[in-house]
Structure formats: structure tokens, C-alpha cells
Amino acid sequence: MSIDLSQFFEVFFEESFEGLDAMESELLNLEPGKEDNETINTIFRAAHSIKGGSGTFGFTSVSDFTHVLETLLDQVRDGQRTLTTEHVNLLLKSVDCLRTLLRALQAEQQPDLTEANELREKFEEILGIAETPTTVAVAESTADVTKSTYQIDFKPKPHLFKTGNEPLYMIGELGELGEIETQAFHDALPDIEQLHPDECFLSWRFFLTTDKDQKAIEEIFEWVEDDAEIIIGICGGIFDGAPKAAEQQNNEEQEVIEQTEKQSDSSPVPAVVSNVAVPSKESSKKAESQKNTETSTSIRVGIDKVDSLINMVGELVITQAMLSQIGEQEITESTITALQEGLAQLAHNTRDLQENVMRIRMLPISFVFSRFPRLVRDISQKLNKQVELKLLGEQTELDKTVMEKISDPMVHLVRNSLDHGLETPEKRIAAGKDPVGTVTLNAFHQGGNIVIEIMDDGQGLNTEKIRSKAIANGLIQEHDELSADEINELIFLPGFSTADEVSDISGRGVGMDVVRRNIQALNGSVEVASAKGVGSTFTIRLPLTLAILDGQLVQVAQHTYIIPLISIVESLQIDITKVSRVGKDLDVLRLRDEYIPIVRLYEIFNHKGAIEELDKTLLVVVESDNHKVGILVDDLLAQQQVVIKSLEANYQKVDGISGATILGDGRVSLIVDISGLIKLSGLKRPGTQELLVEQQGNEVA
Amino acid sequence: MSEHIGLNQQLSLGKQQDENQYLTFLMAGEEYGLDILAVQEIRGWEDVTAIPNAPDFVKGAINLRGTIVPIIDLRLRFGIASISYGPLTVVIVVSVQIREQQKVMGLVVDAVSDVYSISEEKAKDVPDFQDSDNGQYVNGLVNVGDKMVVLLSLAKVLDLSAKQVAQG
Numbered sequence: 001m002s003i004d005l006s007q008f009f010e011v012f013f014e015e016s017f018e019g020l021d022a023m024e025s026e027l028l029n030l031e032p033g034k035e036d037n038e039t040i041n042t043i044f045r046a047a048h049s050i051k052g053g054s055g056t057f058g059f060t061s062v063s064d065f066t067h068v069l070e071t072l073l074d075q076v077r078d079g080q081r082t083l084t085t086e087h088v089n090l091l092l093k094s095v096d097c098l099r100t101l102l103r104a105l106q107a108e109q110q111p112d113l114t115e116a117n118e119l120r121e122k123f124e125e126i127l128g129i130a131e132t133p134t135t136v137a138v139a140e141s142t143a144d145v146t147k148s149t150y151q152i153d154f155k156p157k158p159h160l161f162k163t164g165n166e167p168l169y170m171i172g173e174l175g176e177l178g179e180i181e182t183q184a185f186h187d188a189l190p191d192i193e194q195l196h197p198d199e200c201f202l203s204w205r206f207f208l209t210t211d212k213d214q215k216a217i218e219e220i221f222e223w224v225e226d227d228a229e230i231i232i233g234i235c236g237g238i239f240d241g242a243p244k245a246a247e248q249q250n251n252e253e254q255e256v257i258e259q260t261e262k263q264s265d266s267s268p269v270p271a272v273v274s275n276v277a278v279p280s281k282e283s284s285k286k287a288e289s290q291k292n293t294e295t296s297t298s299i300r301v302g303i304d305k306v307d308s309l310i311n312m313v314g315e316l317v318i319t320q321a322m323l324s325q326i327g328e329q330e331i332t333e334s335t336i337t338a339l340q341e342g343l344a345q346l347a348h349n350t351r352d353l354q355e356n357v358m359r360i361r362m363l364p365i366s367f368v369f370s371r372f373p374r375l376v377r378d379i380s381q382k383l384n385k386q387v388e389l390k391l392l393g394e395q396t397e398l399d400k401t402v403m404e405k406i407s408d409p410m411v412h413l414v415r416n417s418l419d420h421g422l423e424t425p426e427k428r429i430a431a432g433k434d435p436v437g438t439v440t441l442n443a444f445h446q447g448g449n450i451v452i453e454i455m456d457d458g459q460g461l462n463t464e465k466i467r468s469k470a471i472a473n474g475l476i477q478e479h480d481e482l483s484a485d486e487i488n489e490l491i492f493l494p495g496f497s498t499a500d501e502v503s504d505i506s507g508r509g510v511g512m513d514v515v516r517r518n519i520q521a522l523n524g525s526v527e528v529a530s531a532k533g534v535g536s537t538f539t540i541r542l543p544l545t546l547a548i549l550d551g552q553l554v555q556v557a558q559h560t561y562i563i564p565l566i567s568i569v570e571s572l573q574i575d576i577t578k579v580s581r582v583g584k585d586l587d588v589l590r591l592r593d594e595y596i597p598i599v600r601l602y603e604i605f606n607h608k609g610a611i612e613e614l615d616k617t618l619l620v621v622v623e624s625d626n627h628k629v630g631i632l633v634d635d636l637l638a639q640q641q642v643v644i645k646s647l648e649a650n651y652q653k654v655d656g657i658s659g660a661t662i663l664g665d666g667r668v669s670l671i672v673d674i675s676g677l678i679k680l681s682g683l684k685r686p687g688t689q690e691l692l693v694e695q696q697g698n699e700v701a
Numbered sequence: 702m703s704e705h706i707g708l709n710q711q712l713s714l715g716k717q718q719d720e721n722q723y724l725t726f727l728m729a730g731e732e733y734g735l736d737i738l739a740v741q742e743i744r745g746w747e748d749v750t751a752i753p754n755a756p757d758f759v760k761g762a763i764n765l766r767g768t769i770v771p772i773i774d775l776r777l778r779f780g781i782a783s784i785s786y787g788p789l790t791v792v793i794v795v796s797v798q799i800r801e802q803q804k805v806m807g808l809v810v811d812a813v814s815d816v817y818s819i820s821e822e823k824a825k826d827v828p829d830f831q832d833s834d835n836g837q838y839v840n841g842l843v844n845v846g847d848k849m850v851v852l853l854s855l856a857k858v859l860d861l862s863a864k865q866v867a868q869g
Contacts, residue, residue, distance in 0.1 A: 651769070652861055655754065
């Protein structure tokens with residue numbers, strides 16, 4: 001009969017973390033003094049369900065702590081108290097604290113309660129000094145830290161269930177009043193033959209340590225007064241901690257003998273540790289199963305997406321039935337037409353299904369954005385800067401895997417903007433700007449990519465400082481002439497930081513290079529644009545998903561290769577007069593203001609039969625790591641989305657190839673890895689052959 | 702519990718303990734045998750997609766129901782002159798554990814021949830091939846009737862990284 005509650009732990013934690021997120025974001029929305037009831041209610045509800053859940057599962061450290069939080073919120077909600085900035089800060093801190101507590105519990109570790117206790121004391125202090133006349137009663141009872149213990153005997157009559165009452169709910173409610181110790185008596189339980197499932201044979205004795213009065217307890221049992229024997233009495237002892245009720249609640253059928261033992265040693269245990277499961281076989285088993293669930297990550301999918309998938313599968317089944325019916329018929333002219341129609345429909349169904357399955361992995365970027373309001377608030381307070389955070393395009397969707405990996409680089413960029421970008425209010429006023437700086441996060445789709453912009457209206461990058469720093473670090477030579485953009489690019493080099501002081505926010509000198517590397521690992525790119533005194537913008541470009549790529553099919557001899565569309569700058573016919581030969585075998589094309597080295601794909605991949613005359617071929621200009629090269633191909637074929645498959649899985653890594661895919665006709669085609677190809681071609685830094693230092697923005701047309 | 706299973710396994714394996722089944726194929730007049738449990742399927746030859754800068758015996762890759770499977774010409778792998786592929790040319794798709802990774806690969810051979818049960822004892826009879834390049838690929842030589850069958854060690858035949866080192 002005893003239910004293993006541990007199977008619900010994961011759900012509880014998931015929901016609690018969500019609740020905490022909701023609390024956090026609502027708290028950030030709160031403007032002290034102007035709070036509206038709906039917001040407070042949302043926060044209250046979140047706190048309340050965390051408290052309820054943690055009580056049920058025996059995590060008393062969490063429920064106790066949430067309780068004081070809730071009391072404060074309750075008073076605010078009832079208009080007995082107005083919320084101050086101090087309160088909000090305290091509440092935010094407790095959200096963090098709760099998160100830590102829950103994490104520790106999730107990992108089956110002993111939670112560290114020092115912070116929780118400190119915060120709790122602060123809350124109790126606030127609650128204790130409440131002086132609003134109307135709330136005297138409440139204030140008194142909550143301020144009263146000495147709690148009394150009631151003994152409650154609850155003996156329902158057999159017909160209790162038939163009246164529609166559920167003792168478990170009542171026990172749960174009772175548990176919310178304070179710390180509860182439960183004993184269940186099952187002496188009345190008959191043999192299995194005589195057992196009526198709709199009759200209640202159990203009775204309970206509770207020891208409730210609470211700050212509420214007897215009336216509150218009576219209220220709970222109000223509805224069952226006539227259907228049960230209820231005796232409520234106050235126990236002599238006054239507990240200042242919780243009895244270790246946790247595991248008893250889990251299996252209510254605990255032996256009475258054991259109970260008496262427990263009772264005898266239920267000397268005041270600090271509330272804090274009592275709930276941590278005593279190490280036993282069971283709990284270690286639980287730990288194992290929990291580890292399993294931790295590694296398998298889950299994804300929440302909207303029911304509408306699932307419904308549309310089911311619809312599509314339904315259509316697919318119909319099409320399949322139709323096709324197999326045609327297959328059974330004799331082949332005539334008309335069946336062939338029907339077959340063609342059926343196949344067209346199948347193609348349509350498949351495409352829809354593919355798109356929708358991919359959409360399952362897509363989540364709105366607000367999942368990442370949502371952590372920034374808090375971050376910005378905390379950092380700006382620490383730095384004494386006034387910052388307004390604007391979030392745009394929160395509903396822009398991208399692949400879950402990409403999202404998980406982009407969040408850290410983004411945090412870094414935002415921190416940088418706050419620390420280095422935005423000025424202090426004094427400086428901003430001196431510069432004639434609004435003392436409140438703005439950081440804008442903007443996300444939008446652009447041709448199969450997602451673009452995330454992180455903009456600030458701060459001082460912009462200090463090119464002079466970057467330049468001198470780069471010279472000092474030996475990254476560039478003193479006589480190197482660099483454009484502003486090129487100087488800005490330097491910040492992405494390893495070991496570069498311009499912060500005069502190393503702060504704990506940013507400026508450790510590891511950073512932008514890691515940011516760039518992480519983003520490149522996702523097949524994306526990051527750029528910076530900056531204007532002195534106006535602000536700077538970091539632009540991150542990412543593919544929507546890692547599983548699908550927009551590709552340009554190209555032909556070399558009889559082979560078809562795929563070049564990722566994101567790296568293609570332009571494709572052109574070669575004007576032979578602008579090609580010059582550098583050294584023994586390197587052809588370079590002068591294209592507008594740049595020299596583009598020409599890479600012959602057939603040469604690198606060792607294919608025979610390709611067109612070798614430059615004027616009869618096409619050049620695909622690609623860019624990788626800010627270096628442009630031209631790839632010589634025989635012909636351009638279609639552009640299409642391709643599903644990336646691993647070549648390594650059954651073979652081995654191939655230089656210059658990043659993966660494979662299957663084309664519409666079932667053939668395998670290989671995807672060219674641009675940076676690998678450049679390495680293979682032996683060009684060291686193709687970009688250094690630029691003719692002019694000024695990079696023209698219009699090249700990327 | 703575990704003892705129980707162990708016993709069962711031993712019982713069921715008992716019959717096969719001294720006899721393994723081998724799929725044999727023909728190549729340049731010789732008959733070679735593969736452990737039949739490694740064989741996934743047998744297909745006809747189809748066009749492959751060339752893999753750049755691959756050794757000559759790697760003909761390319763095919764799409765096998767959504768997975769990319771490399772195709773290896775066993776003649777070239779063994780240094781036998783290749784012949785043009787005809788209607789009898791078959792690709793034996795095998796699944797082999799190579800350096801702790803399960804890999805699926807296709808082997809181009811002249812023709813599939815037969816399935817034999819060969820006792821383990823007999824199969825273990827390996828001549829000393831130490832001086833021969835291809836000797837390392839051989840697990841044993843057995844006589845079936847009046848024919849001789851070369852039993853191959855797939856894990857070694859298909860370990861491409863090792864071969865490339867040797868070539869380099």
C-alpha cells in the first residue's frame with residue numbers, strides 16, 4: 001500500500017525550479033510601492049506550491065524556509081504590509097537560497113542551511129516588528145517562535161470515503177500548518193477477504209508542531225466532524241525543531257512498535273537535518289534511479305505540436321494504404337497516374353512530418369533570455385550602474401541543443417557590456433546621455449539562421465586602448481596599420497582583456513576567445529561593431545539546428561559536394577584577366593579590393609576529370625575565420641536543406657569533410673568543411689593578402 | 702539469479718561451443734570465410750560516393766537505410782588486382798567491433814559461396830604468417846571437403862587506421 005514517493009521527486013524538483021524561475025521573474029517585475037495584486041499572487045502561489053510539495057516529500061528544510069517567505073507575501077497580499085526594495089532583495093536572495101537547497105536535495109546531499117537560517121532570521125525579524133494594528137493577531141502568532149505541539153487523534157468511521165473525503169488531503173493540509181509526525185494504526189484492518197476497498201479501516205495519530213492555534217487545526221477537520229472521532233489536545237513539550245516525520249509520512253503503515261521507539265528519541269532535532277533521508281538500502285537505490293533520470297534530459301513540447309504530428313502520421317498512414325492498394329492492382333495507365341499522385345502526396349506528407357519533427361526540438365529563446373533580468377539587476381547593483389534591459393524577439397525559436405550551448409557565451413557578452421560597455425551614471429550625464437544605460441538583447445531569424453544581437457549604448461570599444469594592449473601583448477606590431485574593425489576583432493584573440501582592474505564580473509583575460517570558439521563550435525559566428533561614445537553591438541549568428549544545414553550543392557568532376565550556405569559569400573565566374581599566379585602554383589583572383597586565393601577542389605580531393613580551365617569554371621567565395629578563399633568547382637547545382645549524417649561513425653575522420661548527407665535520389669553526398677579545406681590547401685592565412693586595409697562593408701552583398 | 706542465467710547460456714551455447722558457422726565467399730578463385738554472426742546482409746553492387754583522399758581499397762560510401770556505410774574492395778585490400786564489377790559482384794555488409802567501436806562496413810567480393818559449420822578446434826589451426834603482409838588478417842585455414850577455406854579476422858581486415866600507418 002505504501003507508495004514510493006521518490007518516483008515523484010524528479011517532477012517535484014522540476015516544478016519547483018520552474019516555480020522559482022517564475023518567482024524570480026515576477027519579483028524583478030515588481031516595482032516597490034507599485035506592486036499589483038496579480039504579481040504578488042503569482043509569487044505567492046509559486047512559493048505556496050513549493051512549500052506544499054516539499055512538505056509532502058518530507059523536505060522540511062525547504063518547506064520551513066518557504067513558510068516564512070509565504071507569511072510575508074501573505075501579509076503583502078492582504079495589504080497589511082507594503083513591499084520595500086529591501087523586501088524584494090531579500091526575496092530574491094531567498095529564491096537563490098531555495099534553489100541551492102533544492103539542488104542539494106536533488107543530488108541527495110545534505111543541504112547547507114547557514115544561508116537559509118540567516119535569511120529566515122531576517123524574515124522573522126521583519127515579520128516580528130510588524131506594527132499595523134489590524135494585524136496584531138497575525139503578527140503575534142507569526143512572531144512567536146515558540147511553537148506548541150498538538151496531539152491529534154483522528155479515527156475516521158468506515159464510511160468516510162463514501163462522504164467524498166480523503167484523509168490524505170487533510171493530513172497534507174495539516175502538514176502545512178507546521179512540522180508533523182504521523183502514526184498510522186492499522187489494527188482494524190480486516191483480512192483481505194473482508195476488506196472493502198471503499199471503507200476506511202485506518203486511523204492516525206499526529207503530533208503537530210505549529211505556531212497556529214487549535215482553531216486552525218479544527219478547521220481542517222470541520223467537514224469530517226460527524227464521520228470520525230477527532231481528539232485534539234496540546235502536548236506538554238514545546239519543540240523548537242521538527243520531529244523526524246519525513247520518512248514516516250512516506251509510508252504511513254509504519255509499525256506501531258517502531259513508532260514508540262521513535263517517539264522516545266524524538267528529542268529536539270534541529271529542523272534542518274531531519275528530512276534528509278537516513279542512508280539505507282532504499283535510499284541508495286533511489287539515488288541510482290535518480291542519477292539515471294538526471295542524465296536523460298527531457299523536453300517540454302506543446303500539445304499542439306504533438307497533435308499536429310499525430311495528424312500528419314495519420315495522413316501518412318492513409319497515403320501508405322493508398323499506395324499499397326495501387327501496388328496490388330494490375331499496372332495500367334490509370335494506376336500509374338494514381339501511383340504518381342500517391343507518391344507526390346507521400347513526398348508532401350514526409351516533408352511536413354520532417355518539418356514538424358524538427359520543430360519539436362525548437363524552443364523559444366526566452367528560455368535563455370529569462371535569466372538575464374536577474375543577472376543584469378545583480379551586476380548593475382554591484383557596479384553602481386543604472387541599467388535598463390530590453391528583450392526583443394523572445395519568441396524566436398531555435399534548437400534546444402544550440403540554446404543550451406549559447407547561453408554561457410551570451411552571459412559573458414552581457415557581463416562584458418555591463419562592465420566595460422556601460423558607463424557610470426555620472427559619466428553618462430557628463431557625456432550628455434541618459435543616466436540609465438540600455439542593454440538590448442534582440443533575436444530574430446534571418447535566412448535559416450538565428451541572429452542574436454547584444455547591444456549597449458555605452459562608451460563603445462576603446463580602439464586606442466585595444467591597440468596599445470595588443471602591441472603590449474605582442475599580438476600585433478607597432479607599425480601595423482589596422483582599421484577600426486580589425487582592431488575590434490583583436491578582442492577575440494586568446495589572452496586579451498582590457499579591463500584595467502581584474503574584477504569578478506569580467507576581465508580575467510579568458511573570455512572573448514572562448515566565446516568565439518564556443519560559437520564557432522556550433523557552426524556560428526560572432527562579430528562586433530562599435531562606435532566610440534555611442535555603444536557596441538555583438539552579433540551572434542547561429543544555424544537554427546545542428547541536425548540540418550542549408551547547403552549549396554556543387555559539382556566537381558562526377559562528384560557532388562555540399563558547401564554550407566552560411567559560409568558562402570558569393571559565387572562568380574572568373575574574369576581571367578584578374579587572376580595572377582603567386583609563386584609556383586597559387587592562383588589569386590583580384591576581386592574588388594581583395595585578393596582571393598583560389599583553391600582547386602579537384603586537386604585537394606584528388607579527383608580526375610574536373611574542368612581545369614579557370615574561365616570555364618565557377619568560383620565559390622567562402623569565408624571562414626574571417627579569411628576568404630575561392631573554391632573552384634565545375635558547376636553549381638541546387639540549394640537545399642540537408643540532414644547531417646556522420647561519416648565517422650562507420651568510417652573515420654576525413655580531412656576537409658565535416659559529414660555526409662543523403663540526397664533526394666538516395667545517393668550519399670559529402671559536406672565540405674571549409675576551415676579544414678583551407679588547412680588542407682596549405683594556405684596559412686589567406687586573409688593577410690588583402691589589398692586594402694579598409695574592409696568594405698558592401699562586399700557581403 | 703545470475704548463476705541460473707549463466708547455466709542456461711552455457712547449455713544453449715553447448716552445441717555451438719566447438720562449431721561456428723562461417724559464410725564463405727569467392728575471390729580470385731580462393732574461398733574465404735567470415736563469422737556469420739558479423740554479417741548483416743548481402744547486397745548487390747551499387748554506385749558509391751567517393752571519399753576524397755581515401756586509400757584505393759575504400760571505394761566510397763553508400764546510403765544504407767539512412768546510415769552512411771563505407772564500402773571496401775577486399776581484392777584491393779589484399780593487394781589482388783581488381784576486376785570490373787559485374788552482376789555477380791556482391792557487397793557483404795558486416796558489423797564489426799573495431800577498437801571498441803561498432804562499425805558497419807560493406808565488403809566487395811566476387812561472389813558469395815556457402816555457409817559451413819566449422820569446429821573451433823579446426824579453425825584455430827593457424828599457420829605461421831608472420832612474414833606475410835596479409836597474414837595478420839587470417840584467423841585460420843580449414844579444409845572443407847577437398848577445398849581450403851581461409852577464415853578472416855574481420856576486426857583486423859577492417860581496421861583502416863592500422864593499415865594506413867603501415868602504408869605511410
